Amino acid sequence: MKIVRTLAWVLLASIFGASAGAELLALADYSQQFRESPNRAPSAQFPLGTDDLGRDRFSRLLYGSRVSLFLAAAAAALATLIAAAVGATGGYLGGVWEKTAMSGTDLVLSLPWLFLLLAARAALPLNAPPLASMSITFFLLGLLGWAAGARVVRAATRAVKESEYVLQARASGCGPFRIIVAHVLPNLKPVLIAQFWLSIPTFILSEANLGLLGLGVSEPMPSLGTMLREMESVSRIASYPWIVAPALLLLLVVSCFQVVLRGEQRPL
Amino acid sequence: MSADGSLLSISISVDYPALPGALRDVRLAIQPGEMFGLVGQSGSGKSTLALAVLGLLSGRGGRVRGSIRFQGQELASERDSFWRKLRGRQIAFVPQSSISALNPALTLHAHFREAWRAHQFGKPDPALLRELMESVSLPGQTAFLERHPAELSVGQGQRVLIALALLHRPALIVADEPTSALDVITQSEILALFRSLNRRFGTAMLFISHDLMSVGALCNRIGILSEGELVECGEAAQILLSPQHEYSRKLLSALPRALHPADLESAG
Ligand SMILES: Nc1ncnc2c1ncn2[C@@H]1O[C@H](COP(=O)(O)OP(=O)(O)OP(=O)(O)O)[C@@H](O)[C@H]1O
Ligand SMILES: [Mg+2]
Numbered sequence: 001m002k003i004v005r006t007l008a009w010v011l012l013a014s015i016f017g018a019s020a021g022a023e024l025l026a027l028a029d030y031s032q033q034f035r036e037s038p039n040r041a042p043s044a045q046f047p048l049g050t051d052d053l054g055r056d057r058f059s060r061l062l063y064g065s066r067v068s069l070f071l072a073a074a075a076a077a078l079a080t081l082i083a084a085a086v087g088a089t090g091g092y093l094g095g096v097w098e099k100t101a102m103s104g105t106d107l108v109l110s111l112p113w114l115f116l117l118l119a120a121r122a123a124l125p126l127n128a129p130p131l132a133s134m135s136i137t138f139f140l141l142g143l144l145g146w147a148a149g150a151r152v153v154r155a156a157t158r159a160v161k162e163s164e165y166v167l168q169a170r171a172s173g174c175g176p177f178r179i180i181v182a183h184v185l186p187n188l189k190p191v192l193i194a195q196f197w198l199s200i201p202t203f204i205l206s207e208a209n210l211g212l213l214g215l216g217v218s219e220p221m222p223s224l225g226t227m228l229r230e231m232e233s234v235s236r237i238a239s240y241p242w243i244v245a246p247a248l249l250l251l252l253v254v255s256c257f258q259v260v261l262r263g264e265q266r267p268l
Numbered sequence: 269m270s271a272d273g274s275l276l277s278i279s280i281s282v283d284y285p286a287l288p289g290a291l292r293d294v295r296l297a298i299q300p301g302e303m304f305g306l307v308g309q310s311g312s313g314k315s316t317l318a319l320a321v322l323g324l325l326s327g328r329g330g331r332v333r334g335s336i337r338f339q340g341q342e343l344a345s346e347r348d349s350f351w352r353k354l355r356g357r358q359i360a361f362v363p364q365s366s367i368s369a370l371n372p373a374l375t376l377h378a379h380f381r382e383a384w385r386a387h388q389f390g391k392p393d394p395a396l397l398r399e400l401m402e403s404v405s406l407p408g409q410t411a412f413l414e415r416h417p418a419e420l421s422v423g424q425g426q427r428v429l430i431a432l433a434l435l436h437r438p439a440l441i442v443a444d445e446p447t448s449a450l451d452v453i454t455q456s457e458i459l460a461l462f463r464s465l466n467r468r469f470g471t472a473m474l475f476i477s478h479d480l481m482s483v484g485a486l487c488n489r490i491g492i493l494s495e496g497e498l499v500e501c502g503e504a505a506q507i508l509l510s511p512q513h514e515y516s517r518k519l520l521s522a523l524p525r526a527l528h529p530a531d532l533e534s535a536g
Contacts, residue, residue, distance in 0.1 A: 164368040171322050171363075172432065173356030173386035182382050186373035 008259040015253060019066035026059035031220040042242050049242050051230065055220075061246055064222035068204050069253075071138055071223070076199035078142030079149060080192055084185065086146070087153025092161050092180050102154070108147040114213075121215050130221035137216055141203045149195040156191045160184050197261055201254040208250070224250050275300045275440055275472050276359075280334035280344070282316050282325065282496075290316050290330065294498045296491050300439065301470040303462075305487030305504065307480050307519065312493045314476045318444040321474065322361055323351035339439070357387045360433035362443040366425025370417035376428055377413040383435050392435070403468075404431045404461060423454040430461065434469070442474045447482060459486050480519055484508050492516045 018025055027045065028034075034054035042049045048057035090101035117140070128136065160166060161184070169183050185192075204224060210216040211225025219226070227246040231237055237244060277297035282290045291313045298304045308314050319325045320332050323343065336343045338359065343351065355361070363369040370379060377397075384392040398408030404427040406412065417425060426446060433441050443462070447455040459482055465471060477483050483490055484504055491501040492515065500513040511517045 164363060164365060165371040167324065167327070168361065168363055168369040168429070169371070169382065170324055170327065171355055171361035172383040172435075173352050173354075174382055175352060175386070178382065178385065182378070183371050183374070187371065189373065 005259055008256040011252065012256045012260065015065065015249070015256075016069060019062055019069055022059070022062035022066050026056070026062050028056040028059050030055065030059045030063040030222055032056070032059075039240065041240075048245050049240065057242070057245070060222040060227060061249065064224050064227050064246065065249060065253075067134070067217055067221060068207055068224040069200075071134060071141070071207055071217070072200045072203035075138050075141035075145065075203050076196050078138070079146040079199050079203075080196045082142070082146035083149030083153050083195060084188070084192055087150040088157045088180050088184055088188065090150070091154035091157030092184055093176060098154075101150070105147045105150045108144065113144060117210070117213055117215055121213055124215075128218050130218055133216070133218035134221070137207055137210060140210065140215065141206055145199055145203060145206065149199070152195060153188060153191060156188050157184055160187050194261070197257065201257040204250060204253065273300075274298065274337070275302070275339060276321065276474070277337045278317075278321065278335065280317075280320055280332055280336060282313070282320055283331050283333070284316075285329055289496055291320070291496045293334075294493070294496075296498060296501055298440065298472055298474060301466070301472050302489065303466055303473045303475060303487040305483035305490040306474060306476045306493060307478065307483050307490060308493030309478055309519070311495075313496045314478075314493055315444050317493070318361070318442050318474070318476055321442055322355055322359060323348065324355075353387070355386075356383055356433075356438070357436040358438050359440045359442060360436070360438040362426075362429050362433050362441060362446045364445040365449050366420070366422055366429050367417070367449075369429060370420075370425055372417055375414050375416055376420075377410075379428070379432060380413070380435065383432050387436055400431045400434055403434065403465065404428075405457075406431065423450055423458070426450060426454075426458060427461070430458070430465075434465065434471075437469060438471060440472045440474065442476070444476045445478065446475075448477065448479065455482065462486060480508070480523060492519065 022030075027047070032055060034050060034056075036054070037046075037050055038052055038054040040046055040050040040054075046056050046058065048061060051057055051060070086101050086105060090098040090105075120140075124136070157180075166179060166183055169179050174183070207216050207223060208225035208228045211223065211229055216225040217223040224246050228250070230243050231247060274297040277295075279293070279295040281292050281294070284290050294313075294317060296304070296306075306314055306317065316325070316330060319328060319330070321336065323336075323346075325332055326348070332344060334344060338354065343354070370376075374382070380392050380397055380400075384390075394410075397413065401408035401412070406424060406427050417428075420428065426449070430446070433443075446462075447458050450458060462473065462475070463486060466473060473487075475483060475487055487504050489502065490504045490507045491498050492507070492511075492513065493499070494513075494515040500507060500511065500516045507516060508520070511520055
């Protein structure tokens with residue numbers, strides 16, 4: 001088991017490393033169009049062939065995973081922050097505030113997001129510039145993805161609230177907000193860290209789904225999500241089998257995360 | 269009972285939802301600088317009384333009826349924000365278990381910092397901390413204060429809790445079985461510490477224990493609690509030598525014969 005985990009770490013590190021060093025590894029720019037050679041099979045010049053527009057698939061995969069991993073990690077940080085704030089205040093303060101916070105959480109969990117996202121897509125300009133589309137994706141993921149985490153944080157906060165050391169902190173005159181910040185949250189660190197890492201693979205997949213709705217990162221910027229869209233038809237995969245590379249990479253990243261996280265999760 | 273210069277005088281009943289009448293019309297008064305011992309077997313309501321005096325029962329679902337006067341001021345009807353100003357500064361708490369009453373995620377220094385911040389701006393003066401730590405016979409160097417609770421022995425942890433209670437020089441310390449988790453030698457060291465702190469600072473103490481001998485060794489007056497009622501209250505010597513109430517006699521006769529106060533008296 002240890003070897004599998006080490007292998008997973010190594011794979012994750014090299015994937016992160018490769019996407020961070022995309023400039024060094026890529027043979028061509030991700031947006032450069034080799035008009036004379038679209039839909040090429042893999043070759044020495046194009047290790048993963050080219051797409052409809054003659055762009056180097058390998059280069060797009062490198063840059064695309066960088067965008068996806070970075071977006072997912074940033075959005076996971078935002079979601080974890082919101083989950084910590086909502087869950088810890090809800091769980092500690094109790095009463096009306098807890099009811100409000102948890103109704104809000106349930107609402108976020110139960111809204112028909114597909115329709116809301118389609119509506120949001122309709123409201124946005126048809127072709128947002130890459131940076132704008134990245135920020136929109138970041139906020140969408142972060143603002144939609146915190147609710148499940150908030151429930152976990154609230155449950156953990158309740159356990160901490162009943163502890164003797166919180167009673168002791170109250171007995172020394174500490175107020176509720178100071179107790180949340182200085183006594184509760186430091187004890188939730190393992191929960192928050194797990195929440196952060198667990199969100200990353202989910203968000204990578206969500207970004208891919210947003211891409212299918214036309215909401216993800218916009219052209220010419222690649223992302224795993226936009227590249228997955230190329231696998232729309234089976235016949236296409238049959239004639240260009242190498243276009244499944246992004247899907248395989250995504251599968252690899254997500255399973256490596258699972259292996260690593262399962263090993264890291266300690267009973268609280 | 270309150271206009272007589274008592275530091276604390278209470279006359280209360282406490283109901284838990286699951287246990288109405290956990291305390292029934294318990295009346296007692298503690299003079300400034302006095303060591304008052306409260307004895308009773310497990311479940312008699314000792315911790316309930318301690319939490320009531322600190323205004324912390326509502327967090328445990330308990331409801332207090334009656335009067336709690338501290339330095340002539342009625343507290344029972346006050347809001348939590350008012351209690352908070354007294355807790356830790358005027359009335360400090362020493363709990364039973366140092367293992368669970370110290371926050372595992374914080375260093376000792378952070379405990380002092382948080383307890384300080386509850387009532388004063390800035391950080392506690394390092395010289396003050398050193399003096400405090402030395403007054404409870406602990407090393408006062410920074411290296412020791414940077415330890416986490418898990419790096420302490422149970423007895424050291426108890427001393428840290430006592431030092432924390434002394435931080436703001438309270439007028440009253442409520443100690444709920446502060447020695448029952450300790451071995452006999454450490455126990456007697458802590459009792460000696462309480463006695464010397466009481467002499468040096470004139471801190472009054474509500475010392476709660478199920479151990480009649482340690483209460484007898486430390487306190488001027490003793491109250492005996494049985495099933496939520498204060499069945500006897502008076503001078504320590506009088507209660508130990510000629511208990512009036514049947515329950516007090518039972519408690520005394522439960523002592524090992526060799527330690528019996530009446531025999532010790534006749535032997536000495
Ligand atoms: N939160 C609560 N809700 C309901 N009942 C409670 C609660 N806390 C304590 N009790 C009950 O109140 C009674 C008194 O409890 P308390 O903790 O004050 O006893 P104690 O004298 O401190 O006992 P010990 O020596 O074991 O600490 C017990 O019967 C206990 O079961
Ligand atoms: Mg108790």
